[in-house]
Amino acid sequence: MFKINPSSSQPIYEQVVSQVKESILKGALREGEKLPSVRELAEMTRVNPNTIGKAYKTLEKERIIVTIRGRGTFVNESLDIKTDSTALIQLKKKLKDIIVELHYFGVEKDDAQKIISEIYLELRKEADHASS
Amino acid sequence: MFKINPSSSQPIYEQVVSQVKESILKGALREGEKLPSVRELAEMTRVNPNTIGKAYKTLEKERIIVTIRGRGTFVNESLDIKTDSTALIQLKKKLKDIIVELHYFGVEKDDAQKIISEIYLELRKEADHASS
Amino acid sequence: MFKINPSSSQPIYEQVVSQVKESILKGALREGEKLPSVRELAEMTRVNPNTIGKAYKTLEKERIIVTIRGRGTFVNESLDIKTDSTALIQLKKKLKDIIVELHYFGVEKDDAQKIISEIYLELRKEADHASS
Amino acid sequence: MFKINPSSSQPIYEQVVSQVKESILKGALREGEKLPSVRELAEMTRVNPNTIGKAYKTLEKERIIVTIRGRGTFVNESLDIKTDSTALIQLKKKLKDIIVELHYFGVEKDDAQKIISEIYLELRKEADHASS
DNA sequence: GTGGTCTAGACCACG
DNA sequence: GTGGTCTAGACCACA
Numbered sequence: 001m002f003k004i005n006p007s008s009s010q011p012i013y014e015q016v017v018s019q020v021k022e023s024i025l026k027g028a029l030r031e032g033e034k035l036p037s038v039r040e041l042a043e044m045t046r047v048n049p050n051t052i053g054k055a056y057k058t059l060e061k062e063r064i065i066v067t068i069r070g071r072g073t074f075v076n077e078s079l080d081i082k083t084d085s086t087a088l089i090q091l092k093k094k095l096k097d098i099i100v101e102l103h104y105f106g107v108e109k110d111d112a113q114k115i116i117s118e119i120y121l122e123l124r125k126e127a128d129h130a131s132s
Numbered sequence: 133m134f135k136i137n138p139s140s141s142q143p144i145y146e147q148v149v150s151q152v153k154e155s156i157l158k159g160a161l162r163e164g165e166k167l168p169s170v171r172e173l174a175e176m177t178r179v180n181p182n183t184i185g186k187a188y189k190t191l192e193k194e195r196i197i198v199t200i201r202g203r204g205t206f207v208n209e210s211l212d213i214k215t216d217s218t219a220l221i222q223l224k225k226k227l228k229d230i231i232v233e234l235h236y237f238g239v240e241k242d243d244a245q246k247i248i249s250e251i252y253l254e255l256r257k258e259a260d261h262a263s264s
Numbered sequence: 265m266f267k268i269n270p271s272s273s274q275p276i277y278e279q280v281v282s283q284v285k286e287s288i289l290k291g292a293l294r295e296g297e298k299l300p301s302v303r304e305l306a307e308m309t310r311v312n313p314n315t316i317g318k319a320y321k322t323l324e325k326e327r328i329i330v331t332i333r334g335r336g337t338f339v340n341e342s343l344d345i346k347t348d349s350t351a352l353i354q355l356k357k358k359l360k361d362i363i364v365e366l367h368y369f370g371v372e373k374d375d376a377q378k379i380i381s382e383i384y385l386e387l388r389k390e391a392d393h394a395s396s
Numbered sequence: 397m398f399k400i401n402p403s404s405s406q407p408i409y410e411q412v413v414s415q416v417k418e419s420i421l422k423g424a425l426r427e428g429e430k431l432p433s434v435r436e437l438a439e440m441t442r443v444n445p446n447t448i449g450k451a452y453k454t455l456e457k458e459r460i461i462v463t464i465r466g467r468g469t470f471v472n473e474s475l476d477i478k479t480d481s482t483a484l485i486q487l488k489k490k491l492k493d494i495i496v497e498l499h500y501f502g503v504e505k506d507d508a509q510k511i512i513s514e515i516y517l518e519l520r521k522e523a524d525h526a527s528s
Numbered sequence: 529g530t531g532g533t534c535t536a537g538a539c540c541a542c543g
Numbered sequence: 544g545t546g547g548t549c550t551a552g553a554c555c556a557c558a
Binding site for chain 3: 479490493
Binding site for chain 2: 062081088091102105109123
């Protein structure tokens with residue numbers, strides 16, 4: 001389910017955070033559903049439990065998941081839309097950087113839009129697959 | 133010209149790299165044009181010269197700029213399109229992560245496409261301004 | 265009557281302790297009045313009976329309630345004023361921490377006093393409501 | 397400067413967080429001033445560097461301090477007022493709990509107001525002492 | 529030099 | 544059983 005690349009420059013805990021978010025978006029994890037325990041996921045991914053714990057803590061601060069004492073961690077049932085404007089501005093900044101990078105690969109506006117569409121298609125396809 | 137945020141999570145040298153690339157794309161830096169020397173830019177941006185040096189080295193590896201001993205560093209005159217497929221795949225991966233993040237801000241496909249368009253518009257506008 | 269938030273950072277048993285104390289203060293629970301049994305309250309609040317048991321034990325240690333074997337648990341009829349000075353010092357320490365926190369929300373002395381007044385008003389109002 | 401009680405029930409990193417906030421409020425730490433490095437403070441307080449690091453990270457997320465790569469951590473120069481309403485509600489909840497606790501020590505409204513005043517006086521006094 | 533990440537292993541409170 | 548905290552020690556990127 002979760003694939004970790006320990007030699008990536010992206011920190012392991014961020015990889016976990018990303019993949020949990022992606023799983024929720026795809027529907028592989030539904031609202032209210034229980035996540036694997038810290039220890040379980042640590043064993044599954046061959047990662048230190050503290051690292052998984054850090055990822056879960058990060059997700060909890062973003063209100064993506066909630067932890068219930070002694071029971072485990074669950075996908076938040078009332079996933080509200082975030083409104084942290086500075087975070088959104090940072091995201092747009094990152095997007096701009098990527099677009100500039102793509103330019104040096106010969107990818108201009110139309111191609112970029114196509115790539116975006118592909119990504120959404122990909123996410124949607126896996127979501128349909130999960131729900132069927 | 134270059135605005136550096138030393139408390140950003142993005143490394144300073146990467147900020148410099150990004151802004152040089154962006155300046156070229158906008159036309160603020162033309163092909164063949166001379167860049168400020170490491171020391172000059174370091175002073176302008178109040179950044180450690182080693183950091184600027186690292187940024188220039190990075191740009192040189194990507195063949196965006198070339199340094200001519202004793203003359204200085206210049207924007208590469210024959211900017212060819214990069215074909216490093218693994219780098220492109222990494223970029224798409226980052227793009228996917230950003231799209232997933234945007235989802236939690238309520239930004240879905242159509243809005244994302246709009247944001248992309250806005251970014252291109254913004255880059256184009258500044259480019260026109262630079263050439264006039 | 266008792267509202268438990270299992271995903272709060274405050275332990276469930278402490279939430280129960282707090283709410284029992286608050287109920288007594290408001291008059292919803294009178295001196296000598298019988299409390300629900302551990303099992304009853306556990307079912308009402310959908311909480312593990314061991315957790316309710318721990319809350320009751322804690323309240324008993326503080327002499328807020330007394331348990332009479334075979335009869336049940338009751339609000340202590342002779343609620344005397346506590347004189348544990350170390351406990352009081354700890355409370356003041358917590359109060360100081362909260363005041364420091366409030367400062368970062370722009371809440372200074374006068375506003376803090378107002379908030380305190382509001383809380384007493386709130387408690388008093390609910391007490392009047394309970395006695396009518 | 398910082399006094400840590402390792403046997404307190406309050407986590408060490410929270411003690412550090414509290415004391416940094418208090419120091420800023422008192423003026424012992426001014427805006428823009430450099431904090432001790434993680435390693436320095438760890439040695440001063442006889443605490444593991446990771447624990448100090450966690451405290452600093454927490455403070456950074458709250459925008460109380462900023463870290464500048466390779467240079468250290470500094471008190472944020474533009475300390476804006478926080479507006480996280482849910483956090484403020486939680487603070488008021490804690491305040492209510494403390495007021496209920498105080499009741500069992502015979503501390504009612506007027507005494508509580510006095511205690512608050514004393515705390516502000518105490519903070520102010522130390523602040524004046526620091527600035528003189 | 530700085531902070532950031534990760535691991536291994538331990539202890540604890542809670543339920 | 545769950546997650547939370549802490550330590551010790553290591554490695555790394557950045558400036």
